[in-house]
Amino acid sequence: MRKTLTKIPALLIIIIFLLPATTVKAxxxxxxxxxxxxxxxxxxxxxxxxxxxxxxxxxxxxxxxxxxxxxxxxxxxxxxxxxxxxxxxxxxxxxxxxxxxxxxxxxxxxxxxxxxxxxxxxxxxxxxxxxxxxxxxxxxxxxxxxxxxxxxxxxxxxxxxxxxxxxxxxxxxxxxxxxxxxxxxxxxxxxxxxxxxxxxxxxxxxxxxxxxxxxxxxxxxxxxxxxxxxxxxxxxxxxxxxxxxxxxxxxxxxxxxxxxxxxxxxxxxxxxxxxxxxEEKVIRLSKSEEVGVITVSYRPYKIVGPTKEIEVPVKSADTISYYGNDVNLSETEMDISYLDLSSDEIKENSVVGVASVQERLVTKKVDLVSTLDVEAKILKTHLFSYILIVFFTVTFVVLILIATISKRRKKAARRRRIESARRSNKYVDDSKRNRFK
Incomplete structure (x- = not known):
């Protein structure tokens, strides 16, 4: 299973990334x-x-x-x-x-x-x-x-x-x-x-x-x-x-x-x-700032059942800053890209993507990390159904075992009776009995 990644809406990107840069100018x-x-x-x-x-x-x-x-x-x-x-x-x-x-x-x-x-x-x-x-x-x-x-x-x-x-x-x-x-x-x-x-x-x-x-x-x-x-x-x-x-x-x-x-x-x-x-730099992206949400697709029951989705907030692992001059404010762009990861690969603080800022001569990058453990979240979300599945599975297995043991006991009892009859010459198997008909 691979995840489908959804970037935050374009308007929100503008609000989060562009607005702070336009308010502080060198x-x-x-x-x-x-x-x-x-x-x-x-x-x-x-x-x-x-x-x-x-x-x-x-x-x-x-x-x-x-x-x-x-x-x-x-x-x-x-x-x-x-x-x-x-x-x-x-x-x-x-x-x-x-x-x-x-x-x-x-x-x-x-x-x-x-x-x-x-x-x-x-x-x-x-x-x-x-x-x-x-x-x-x-x-x-x-x-x-x-x-x-x-x-x-x-x-x-x-x-x-x-x-x-x-x-x-x-x-x-x-x-x-x-x-x-x-x-x-x-x-x-x-x-x-x-x-x-x-x-x-x-x-x-x-x-x-x-x-x-x-x-x-x-x-x-x-x-x-x-x-x-x-x-x-x-x-x-x-x-x-x-x-x-x-x-x-x-x-x-x-x-x-x-x-x-x-x-x-x-x-x-x-x-x-x-x-x-x-001169001090303008912070374009702060450490631990949430930059968006990715949507991860998964199957709660692995190989069967419907596909579901979970939203994972993503934050910056570090700070990106630059000098707030005319060139940087007019030319610099923020780019966000995500890795192609499955749900079981995404742990809390694991790297899920990269945010980069391209200045005229400099590219600055920071890792984007998950704010939660996806598998732990999935487990918590579906815990009751998992308990029921385990319960019914265990019950079914126990019943099968009981039936199997009972059947084996009956077979063993029958063998003991047959063996006892042979030893007392009271037992004649069906193949010999048919000869006298």
């Missing part, structure tokens, strides 16, 4: 940035969201993608020298040749020094050095960048330049940059370089100058890495990673107001990060 701190995201780097959970799928310009945050492709090709040969190309002099400042030293074309600089120039001081010609030492043309290198972006899942981005200098067709989203920031954080070379306050850059033959990290939060507020960006079209941008109390949070603000001194975007980031570390 309020992102007020910022001027037109798009922003805060997320847990370890779990991929979104904490705060603001227009995270909106098309925006990433400016020099682009260099994180350039750095990832660079790391793919040079992480095992960081001490090798790269040649400074003529095209580097065509790149507008900030640049090595302009802000540090006017080096000659063909100058040899180690890959590690170029990575520092790219990430700390965000020097635009460093990206050109990388592109032209890996690919024939910058356009060819950009193809590698876009391939890497797709590999990371950045499906709403397109890159045209290696530095992030403006192009109308060079765009991304806050959500896509979340994927990029996480990948950069997980790259040991990029993380090692990004954590530094400053670095003395050298070529093969001379010192070029001191690189200062343009990330104003480095070493403060738990910040361990970050990348700035600015163009007139992109506004002020910042992507940073913060560690506190065993938790790692990434935060991105795009198109923040340009205050002229590049302070406002960091103030807005601080507000978001502080709030993100303190």
């Amino acid at each position: 309020e992102i701190p007020e910022i001027s940035g037109s798009a922003a995201i805060a997320f847990d780097l370890e779990t991929d959970e979104l904490i705060f969201t603001k227009d995270i799928d909106k098309k925006v310009y990433p400016a020099s945050i682009t260099k994180l993608l350039t750095a990832l492709v660079f790391s793919d090709h040079y992480s095992s040969k960081k001490t090798e020298y790269m040649l400074y190309p003529q095209e580097g002099k065509l790149v507008i400042p900030y640049a090595i040749y302009w802000n540090l030293k006017n080096i000659a074309v063909g100058t040899e600089i180690s890959a590690d020094d170029i990575m520092h120039a790219l990430l700390l001081a965000s020097l635009n010609d460093a990206s050109t050095v990388i592109a032209l030492n890996i690919s024939e043309t910058e356009e060819d290198f950009v193809k590698l960048m876009n391939e890497k972006a797709r590999e990371l899942g950045m499906m709403n981005s397109n890159f045209v330049t290696t530095s992030g200098l403006h192009d109308d067709n060079h765009y991304t989203t806050a959500f896509d940059l979340m994927l990029l920031l996480k990948a950069a954080y997980n790259d040991p070379w990029i993380r090692e370089v990004s954590m530094k306050q400053s670095y003395e850059m050298k070529s093969k033959n001379e010192t070029l100058g001191l690189l200062e990290n343009r990330n104003k939060h480095i070493g403060l507020l738990g910040n361990i890495m970050g990348k700035t960006g600015y163009t007139g079209e992109a506004g002020r941008c910042f992507a940073g990673v913060y560690e506190r109390d065993g938790k790692t949070i990434g935060n991105i603000i795009l198109n923040s107001t340009n205050d002229g001194v590049n302070v406002l975007v960091f103030e807005e980031t601080e507000k978001m990060v502080n709030a993100a570390f303190e």
Whole structure:
């Protein structure tokens, strides 16, 4: 016998699961940035969201993608020298040749020094050095960048330049940059370089100058890495990673107001990060909360008689929660599925199904358990009839036994009489008696 499972009505599902989620919403701190995201780097959970799928310009945050492709090709040969190309002099400042030293074309600089120039001081010609030492043309290198972006899942981005200098067709989203920031954080070379306050850059033959990290939060507020960006079209941008109390949070603000001194975007980031570390999750499904009723079919008398049904309340074995941001509240769905179990397999607190919540990047699951022992409930429900069946069965068996014993006794008595008659020669069996007729 297998059970027929009935989910709770759709309206009740809406009342139980959707209503609580719509009553508690995470309020992102007020910022001027037109798009922003805060997320847990370890779990991929979104904490705060603001227009995270909106098309925006990433400016020099682009260099994180350039750095990832660079790391793919040079992480095992960081001490090798790269040649400074003529095209580097065509790149507008900030640049090595302009802000540090006017080096000659063909100058040899180690890959590690170029990575520092790219990430700390965000020097635009460093990206050109990388592109032209890996690919024939910058356009060819950009193809590698876009391939890497797709590999990371950045499906709403397109890159045209290696530095992030403006192009109308060079765009991304806050959500896509979340994927990029996480990948950069997980790259040991990029993380090692990004954590530094400053670095003395050298070529093969001379010192070029001191690189200062343009990330104003480095070493403060738990910040361990970050990348700035600015163009007139992109506004002020910042992507940073913060560690506190065993938790790692990434935060991105795009198109923040340009205050002229590049302070406002960091103030807005601080507000978001502080709030993100303190934000509590919304409970979508509580532990021991009843989520529905399943109907189990069974035969009270096993192989005979009609099929009956019993309703079994089902509860959650644990809690499912998430951050109450716009994306989670609008996209997250609860799905309930049940196992195909027979009535004798369902005990109290035995697993009968699974409830799952699908966030954009995270699936959370909890077991659904029975609130009663089905066989014990069936026994209790039909106990009187079972007693009667046992009584009549026992009575019938006893009567059969009595009849059988009586019959055997009569046969035994007859045998004894016959045997006694034979011994006294008074018995003649029927076959011999018939001979004298």
